[in-house]
Amino acid sequence: MKLIIDTDLCTACKLCSQVCIRDNIAVDDFAVEIGDNCFECGHCMAVCKVSAITLKSFEDHKDKIQDYDSKNIPVEYDDLLQLLKQRRSIRWFKNKKIDNETFDKLFEGAYYSPSAQNEQDVEFVVVDEKLDDFMNLVYDIIKVDDDKFFRIKEFGEYLKDSSTKKLHPLLWEGKQLILTFSTDKTSAVIANTRLELLAYSLGLGGFYSLFILKADELDHNKLMEFFPKIDKNKHMYSTFIIGYPKVRFRRTIPHKNINVTYY
Ligand SMILES: Cc1cc2nc3c(=O)[nH]c(=O)nc-3n(C[C@H](O)[C@H](O)[C@H](O)COP(=O)(O)O)c2cc1C
Incomplete structure (x- = not known):
């Protein structure tokens, strides 16, 4: 059993059983968990008007439960769209590291992220002090593709003699990486995208790295x-180089039209 149902509070309104996609709740005089099919999505708990339902295994996460007015959408469409318009890939960073407290603020966005089958198995690694070791390993793996991608070849040359190149061919001025791991690619990418948007809302920025990703593929x-x-x-499934932006962009950039087909 995954739910704690307070039968004294329950008004038998049936909202919980209506939103349960696993048919796991029956309501007669009060709500009862009837199967072992619950995947702890928490919709029954979130929809309950009298807070009668708790997820047993998340009892120690009470500080994450917050009532809100669902009619009040906390972000205006125009504001969110403006943030998306202004977002640029940031490769040029100030010489200032992001501290753990700030990273925690970003991971908070991922905490609330959806995941396939509600697995909630996305996890992050911040690579900072061991960046050089990590990048050496990445090169060791991706060098097999150096004839396909000039950047990988450049990276090899940079590692042999970094004095010949101004900037790191894969990291540019980046000094901190966020790597996202999961069994499910989409869940990892969604979680990182949320983290990325929060980062931009805090004045941070970054870019994704195709070449570091290749290490996992290869x-x-x-x-x-x-x-x-x-x-x-x-x-x-996601590798994001992050930091405090040094270069300030001043205008939005036109993009190819998005193809949308309605069937
Ligand atoms: C999956 C993915 C991989 C990327 N890989 C790299 C990369 O390896 N190096 C890099 O400098 N930028 C990388 N980028 C950033 C793109 O080059 C960038 O999004 C594009 O040039 C458009 O610029 P904008 O993000 O500022 O709109 C990547 C972006 C994505 C989404």
Whole structure:
């Protein structure tokens, strides 16, 4: 049983059973959990008008439960769209590191992220002090593709002699990375996107790295040796270089039209 139902509070309104997509709740005089099918999405708890339902395994997360007025959408469409318009990939960073408190603020967005089958198995790694070790491993893995991508070749040359190149060919001025792991690619990408938007709302910025991602595609097992605590069934599905922007962009950029087809 995954739910704690306070039968004294329950008014048998049936909202919980209506929103349950697993048919896990029956209501007669009061709500009762009838199966073991619950995947702890919490919709029954969130919809209850009298707070009669709690998720048993999240009892110690009470500080995350907050009542709100669902008619009050806290962000205006125009504001959110403006943030999306102004977002640029940031590659040029100030010489200032993001502290753990600020990282926590970003991971808060991921905490509330949806996930496939509600697995909630997305996890993050911040690479900071071990950046050089990590990037050496990335190169060791992705160098097999250096004839396909000039950036990988440049990266190899940079590692041999960094004095010849102004900037790191993969990280530019980046000094901190957020790597996102999950068994499900979409869940990882969604979680990182939320984190990214919160980062921009705090005046931070960053860019995704295709080449670091390749390390997981090319040799997942070797990559995971660097992260012994992470379940090997999870893959690194997002790599985001993050920091305090140095260059300020001044205007939005036109994009190709988005193709939308209605069937
Ligand atoms: C999946 C993904 C991978 C990317 N890989 C890199 C990368 O390896 N290096 C880089 O400098 N930018 C990378 N970018 C950033 C794109 O180049 C950038 O989004 C594009 O040039 C448009 O600029 P904008 O993000 O400022 O709109 C990546 C973006 C995405 C979404």
